Amino acid sequence: xxxxxxxxxxxxxxxxxxxxxxxxxxxxxxxxxxxxxxxxxxxxxxxxxxxxxxxxxxxxxxxxxxxxxxxxxxxxxxxxxxxxxxxxxxxxxxxxxxxxxxxxxxxxxxxxxxxxxxxxxxxxxxxxxxxxxxxxxxxxxxxxxxxxxxxxxxxxxxxxxxxxxxxxxxxxxxxxxxxxxxxxxxxxxxxxxxxxxxxxxxxxxxxxxxxxxxxxxxxxxxxxxxxxxxxxxxxxxxxxxxxxxxxxxxxxxxxxxxxxxxxxxxxxxxxxxxxxxxxxxxxxxxxxxxxxxxxxxxxxxxxxxxxxxxxxxxxxxxxxxxxxxxxxxxxxxxxxxxxxxxxxxxxxxxxxxxxxxxxxxxxxxxxxxxxxxxxxxxxxxx
Amino acid sequence: xxxxxxxxxxxxxxxxxxxxxxxxxxxxxxxxxxxxxxxxxxxxxxxxxxxxxxxxxxxxxxxxxxxxxxxxxxxxxxxxxxxxxxxxxxxxxxxxxxxxxxxxxxxxxxxxxxxxxxxxxxxxxxxxxxxxxxxxxxxxxxxxxxxxxxxxxxxxxxxxxxxxxxxxxxxxxxxxxxxxxxxxxxxxxxxxxxxxxxxxxxxxxxxxxxxxxxxxxxxxxxxxxxxxxxxxxxxxxxxxxxxxxxxxxxxxxxxxxxxxxxxxxxxxxxxxxxxxxxxxxxxxxxxxx
Numbered sequence: 001x002x003x004x005x006x007x008x009x010x011x012x013x014x015x016x017x018x019x020x021x022x023x024x025x026x027x028x029x030x031x032x033x034x035x036x037x038x039x040x041x042x043x044x045x046x047x048x049x050x051x052x053x054x055x056x057x058x059x060x061x062x063x064x065x066x067x068x069x070x071x072x073x074x075x076x077x078x079x080x081x082x083x084x085x086x087x088x089x090x091x092x093x094x095x096x097x098x099x100x101x102x103x104x105x106x107x108x109x110x111x112x113x114x115x116x117x118x119x120x121x122x123x124x125x126x127x128x129x130x131x132x133x134x135x136x137x138x139x140x141x142x143x144x145x146x147x148x149x150x151x152x153x154x155x156x157x158x159x160x161x162x163x164x165x166x167x168x169x170x171x172x173x174x175x176x177x178x179x180x181x182x183x184x185x186x187x188x189x190x191x192x193x194x195x196x197x198x199x200x201x202x203x204x205x206x207x208x209x210x211x212x213x214x215x216x217x218x219x220x221x222x223x224x225x226x227x228x229x230x231x232x233x234x235x236x237x238x239x240x241x242x243x244x245x246x247x248x249x250x251x252x253x254x255x256x257x258x259x260x261x262x263x264x265x266x267x268x269x270x271x272x273x274x275x276x277x278x279x280x281x282x283x284x285x286x287x288x289x290x291x292x293x294x295x296x297x298x299x300x301x302x303x304x305x306x307x308x309x310x311x312x313x314x315x316x317x318x319x320x321x322x323x324x325x326x327x328x329x330x331x332x333x334x335x336x337x338x339x340x341x342x343x344x345x346x347x348x349x350x351x352x353x354x355x356x357x358x359x360x361x362x363x364x365x366x367x368x369x370x371x372x373x374x375x376x377x378x379x380x381x382x
Numbered sequence: 383x384x385x386x387x388x389x390x391x392x393x394x395x396x397x398x399x400x401x402x403x404x405x406x407x408x409x410x411x412x413x414x415x416x417x418x419x420x421x422x423x424x425x426x427x428x429x430x431x432x433x434x435x436x437x438x439x440x441x442x443x444x445x446x447x448x449x450x451x452x453x454x455x456x457x458x459x460x461x462x463x464x465x466x467x468x469x470x471x472x473x474x475x476x477x478x479x480x481x482x483x484x485x486x487x488x489x490x491x492x493x494x495x496x497x498x499x500x501x502x503x504x505x506x507x508x509x510x511x512x513x514x515x516x517x518x519x520x521x522x523x524x525x526x527x528x529x530x531x532x533x534x535x536x537x538x539x540x541x542x543x544x545x546x547x548x549x550x551x552x553x554x555x556x557x558x559x560x561x562x563x564x565x566x567x568x569x570x571x572x573x574x575x576x577x578x579x580x581x582x583x584x585x586x587x588x589x590x591x592x593x594x595x596x597x598x599x600x601x602x603x604x605x606x607x608x609x610x611x612x613x614x615x616x617x618x619x620x621x622x623x624x625x626x627x628x629x630x631x632x633x634x635x636x637x638x639x640x641x642x643x644x645x646x647x648x649x650x651x652x653x654x655x656x657x658x659x660x661x662x663x664x665x666x667x668x669x670x671x
Contacts, residue, residue: 009391014399021403022411037426097627100423127424194527194612236613242530243612255507257529370422370629377624378442381616 038127039106039296046294048137049302054082056299057113057307058095060290061087061247062270063165065323074319075310081303086111090246091200092120099295103129108295112304119203119365121161121291122154130160131294137305138162141312144331149289161291162308163329165320168265168285168352168360169204172249176275178259183282184212187260188231193240197252198232198262200244202376203363204286205262206232211283217361222368226375233379244380265349266326278349284359289329325350417636427633439638443621447642450617453532453607454600457539461547461596462589464540469551469588473558487548499538499609506534506610530612538606546595554588555581590657598646618642 064071064085072085089095095116102109103124116124124130135142141162155161173181178192187196198205207217209228217225235241242258243249249261250270265278265285294304310316317330318337327350337345348356366372420432440447472483490498505512506528516522528534558581566576604619618638625635 009395014392014395018399018403018407021400022407037421038424093628097630100630194530239612239614241613251503255504255509257508257527373629377629379613380628381446381621381624382613 038129039104042106042296043128044131044296046131046133046137046298046301046305048134048305051079051081051303051306053300053303054084055113055303055307056084056086056111057115057304058086058088058111059113059115059164060089062267063087063115063324063326064320070323071311071316071319074316075307078310079303079306081300081306083307089115092117093201094246096120096124100129103127103295103297105297107297108299110299112294112298112300113292113307114295115164115290115292117203117288117290117363118152118154118161119363121293124293124295125155125160129296131296131298131301132159133162133294133305133308138309138312140309144312144314144317146329146331149329152289155291161293162312164290164292164311165266165324165326165328166287166289167326168280168287168349168357169199169208169262170265170281170285171279172253172261172263172267172271173277173279174253174256174259174273174275175277177256181260182279184208184262185283187262188235188240190240192259193238194242195257195259196241196261197243197245197249197258198241199249199264200246200380202373203288203365205244206366206376207286207361207364208262208281208283211286211359211361212281214283217286217364220364220366222366222372225366225372229372229375229379233382236379236382266324268325269323280348280356284361285357286363287357287360288363289327321350327352413636413639416632417640419633421633423630432633435633435637436641439625439634440641443618443638446616446618446621447645449532449615450601450619453536453539453617454597454603456536457543457600458547458593458597460536460540461544462593465544465547465551465592466589469548469555472552473555474560484552487545487552491545495542496605499542499605502534502538502541502610503529506537529610530615532611532615534610535607535615535617538610539600539603542603542606543596543600546599547592550591550595551585551588554585554591558584586657590654594650594653598650601646602642 066072066085066087072083075081076083095114099109099114104127108114121130135158142158145158145163149163149166150158152158171181171184171187173179178195181187181192186192187198206225206228209231210217210220210224213228215224215228232241236244243252245252245261247267247270249258249263250267252258253261253263253276254272256273263278268276268278292308294301298304311320312330314330314332314336317328318333318340321328321333321337322340322342322344325344325347334345334351344350415429416427417435418431418433419427419429420435421427468487472480472487476483504510507513508527508529513522513528516528517524517526522528528537562580562584563576566580567573571579601617602619604617604623607615607617607620608623622635622638622642625631625638
């Protein structure tokens with residue numbers, strides 16, 4: 001009996017040691033009875049100062065030219081700040097869910113700027129996850145910001161958000177395969193079974209379905225939201241809708257897996273398919289803007305403020321517009337594009353007229369959010 | 383025996399135990415505590431022995447649990463059917479190519495899991511040659527697809543976890559004493575009899591280990607369903623992700639995770655009992671008996 005000779009391990013002793021270590025570590029890490037709930041009591045203002053050091057920015061994919069000749073490199077060259085530009089935001093909810101536990105602890109995961117939608121910026125601010133911004137630190141921003149964006153309902157004084165880009169949600173169509181699609185209702189045509197994808201964002205896809213049915217998402221009741229969600233659920237069950245996606249719909253359009261998708265107006269740079277075309281749905285679109293925000297615990301807020309001010313220089317903003325093809329919040333971009341002879345100056349996607357967007361609605365949050373969102377998530381995880 | 387010598391095994395255990403406590407027991411404690419809280423993101427989550435989180439987390443999600451069993455089970459069986467002959471060939475017939483073949487089994491690990499899975503999206507995209515061949519062989523309808531179906535998710539799971547099946551089987555087969563098979567043949571057994579009565583029982587430990595290493599991670603996987611699946615392929619991992627990241631119902635997400643862990647544990651216990659604990663512990667005498 002080899003084990004006898006070497007002496008058997010005493011299991012109770014090991015169990016006791018494990019239990020003691022667990023309790024010790026548990027007590028050390030455990031502070032309060034309630035976790036979550038925000039920390040809005042401690043809202044601070046982002047500090048300005050010497051512009052140097054390192055800056056980490058989280059943004060969505062395809063939202064800037066990250067190359068050697070691009071905007072990030074230009075900023076680095078002009079300021080000496082070394083920028084870590086990460087494209088790790090694929091959905092507002094997903095990003096928030098990933099960062100929330102850290103933000104609750106007053107940490108931003110090393111990031112100094114996030115780019116998130118209006119409603120998400122407001123949600124973060126209300127939970128105390130954002131720092132406020134002093135307009136005196138952003139002279140260029142508040143000189144060149146479009147007047148129509150100066151006082152949005154979610155942040156009337158622009159206390160915590162600076163617009164990054166805006167856009168519209170409508171229909172991407174592969175014109176070589178389904179040129180006749182113009183309405184969101186067309187996407188439910190059995191002809192296109194399994195050849196259609198839709199966005200997984202609550203405020204986009206169900207809202208467009210409601211618009212197509214003649215319901216105004218801004219005034220819709222929770223039951224009207226649920227009705228639209230159920231319609232989408234049935235279409236998912238029947239195989240009509242191939243997938244619910246974030247940015248990945250651009251891959252399916254590129255690979256030719258689908259003929260149409262609900263998608264974002266400026267994503268042409270992500271779609272390598274010459275026949276892909278963004279269309280304004282006949283019943284209207286959803287309009288949104290996304291904002292740069294400075295989270296709590298952000299390192300080097302001085303560089304973050306410098307970045308915000310930098311991208312509002314019209315000559316920088318025009319480069320961004322040329323690359324991303326979204327709606328710029330900066331005055332004078334159109335004139336600069338005309339001077340460069342760019343076709344984009346005439347594009348309704350980059351400079352939508354009031355006539356073009358007459359039927360569009362903003363990004364609306366449904367009443368009884370928790371119930372509606374649960375119904376939506378059940379459809380997504382069918 | 384001196385005290386110092388008696389304490390040696392404890393010191394040998396210490397690094398592993400500490401690792402387990404810090405990265406498993408403590409997080410489990412917090413998860414367990416979280417599962418008994420209630421509240422919302424804005425009001426905070428308060429600890430109040432909310433046992434109802436457990437039944438609540440199951441409601442409406444039984445379909446995804448069933449799907450997880452089906453997908454993980456199918457992938458495990460497929461992996462076993464592919465891996466056993468392969469491991470057998472590498473162990474006994476590969477000759478000087480043995481190392482090269484083993485390297486080929488491990489080589490995919492040099493690329494990350496995510497990239498490998500995304501690569502499958504290209505391989506299986508609707509207009510790819512692979513799908514074209516399947517269509518012309520009438521294995522799928524002429525306008526059929528592979529991507530965004532159960533088939534592609536199962537294929538992804540099988541592919542991603544196959545090496546976990548091959549390696550334990552190979553390690554087991556490799557040390558098989560070939561003289562036992564010769565002995566069986568000397569006693570007039572046919573090749574198939576020798577395989578069924580000698581080789582297979584002696585490689586049970588490898589099979590049991592391979593099945594566990596494949597089934598357990600495949601059951602909880604959500605990447606394959608997310609990337610290769612469509613609207614009707616969500617597994618229980620995707621539900622937990624949605625509860626955690628999109629609905630921010632942390633307590634229900636934690637409760638559901640615990641239930642799934644319990645379920646897997648129960649299945650593994652039954653399986654080990656059925657397959658024989660001896661086989662699991664690598665006791666060849668018992669396994670071969």
